[in-house]
Amino acid sequence: MTTPVPSLSRRLFLGGSLSAILLGGLAACSDKKVESSESPTGPSPASNPAFPATVEHKYGTTTIKAAPQRIVVVGFTEQDALLALGVAPIATTTATWAGDDVEYNIYPWAKDKLGDAKPTVLDSTEGLQYDQIKALKPDLIIGTNAGLSKDDYTELSKIAPTIANSGTYDSDWYEPWDTQTEMIGEAVGKVPEAKQLIADLNQRFADAQADHPKFQGVTAAFVQAPYTDGSVIAWPAGLSSDFLTDLGFVIPKSLDKFVDEQVAQAEIPAEDTKVLNDAKVLVWGNEGAEDEADIRADKVLSQLDAMKAGRVVFTGDTVTSAIYFGSILSIPYVLDALIPKLDEVVPA
Template sequence: MNRPALPTRRRGAVRLLLTTATALALVTGCGGSGGSEATDAKGTKGTKSTGGFPVTLTSAWGTDRVEGEPLRVATVSDGDTSIALALGIVPVITPDVEDGDPVAPYKQRALDELDVDRLKTYDDSDGTDYEAIAAAEPDVILGMNTWDMDADYAKLKPIAPVVTFRDKKHADTLTWQERLKTAAKALGRSEQAEQVIAANREAIRDAAQDNPVLKDKTYTYTVVHPEQITFMSYAEQDPGVFEELGLRKTERAKNYTAAKNGVSLENLDQLEADVLLVTYPFGDEGLLSASELENNKLFRSLDAVRGGNFAVIPSENTLSSAIAYPDALSASWVVEELTPLLAKAARGK
């Protein structure tokens, strides 16, 4: 089934997010096999840094000082690679998160915009490969989207300045915008970061305006995990893109928390909402299959299901994981992919 076309206004905003930084890009010459454009003596193309140096960054593990404009950037997570690409930077080395699988659509689009065939990667199946990162000779190492900095920092710092969290709890609590801005400061790309954030804000605003059917509709978002059906849209859950597009949580959301979010088969009526969204990111390894849940008698009796106000968020194209872990590169693509699903479910049969 073909995905509904985006309104021209929103397509422009989505594309702007991926091209804003590219037009101002710092592209490292050793970042990939593409990039046939001529570069200057520093191996860069586009405009120079917009920030002042040196930059001193204090993290939970120590203090790092970036003396001058970084030209060679290494990353320790896919989210950090997204930050670099969103700012128009091709990392000299990144973890091989795809491991033979197709590149996520939003990342591939960014690579195409930057005229890069593929990224240089290291095998991260046993954790961060410090030797591979050292061999790439980075000027700075991005670690704004990692849970492994306790183990990594002491081994990364001798290689290059490490850009990471000010507080350990920020590994879970920082928004993608905050991560982007912290990294951009160290890279001298604060102006570009603000442009990326503004473009994403425009994409969301346009999507909401183009789909008034979403305004004030209640929603429940549930994920079928291996051990339970999880009520993901609990009261204190970051509302993220759902509520930015006009939806709001149900009254039942207050019954759930991050520590208490399981829904039993006997209580599937707890999922009731104007718009019901389910995803199966673990496939056959989930608690139950899509057909088992969607043929469940109680589930089928829900008004949202009977009225056609039910949608499955696909995991095959990485949409469900991008919703769970938004970053500087995926955020606008999520709006592009998710909005038609939400609007169709909000309209119902």
């Protein structure tokens, strides 16, 4: 049974749109109290096999002269890659609207990697907290999933060497897990370890496909619990549905006509939900038992082919959050939880 966590799934990663709307236009610099400034005592700081190190990103190239000891994360998921590499940040970042009462902003799938470290949690609800970041005396700032503008990057770089997103994906707010892991590995001098982590997770997907050949070519859709007006969010092929396609499933192309390019998600009105019949399997990103009961009882959704045939998986809040987190640590957590459930509902 998964441990309930705040509804990051609905409030933080709803297509990346909410974060972009609330943070993208804000650059406020307030002086809110920092929760903790203790240096981490868990995983040791990065070792020094390859410094100076250089990392290319959207705004150029950043050079890190020595193994960083005080790393501040200003995005939402970078801490997972650091912890997977055995490096604890001295600060993580969240926002009050994101469900930010997870201790140290470290979610269940990463908690055992934290050790005794107690990172400060920065609140970016009103924008990046430059004064607080500076007070932490970082020697590296990582913002691969922070939606950093050029001005943000320039200001942060005045404090410490800063890594922005790669610029190779169509969103500044979300970096693919493998790209993010590799970039962070470069920054902390752990390139071989990062590449091994990436290879291991890719192998995990390959093994899952080999073990479950019946997944191949089956249409599936990852859908978000409906709004009060009965509309449904579904995810076209891309970051939020990669966990399905990497297992061999196929996302119906019929969803594409409902995609809002600004948020990269399909917003399906109640009267058009029959398009979900193009998916043989539905994976619902729900928040709990009440949410699931509402969906099952809905007079429209309950009549979808997959619902009537029992070809449906409800993820629950923690796994939904892990899907949207899309990190080197959260994805294995998703696979552990969902592969057995998918195996049960996909016909032989």
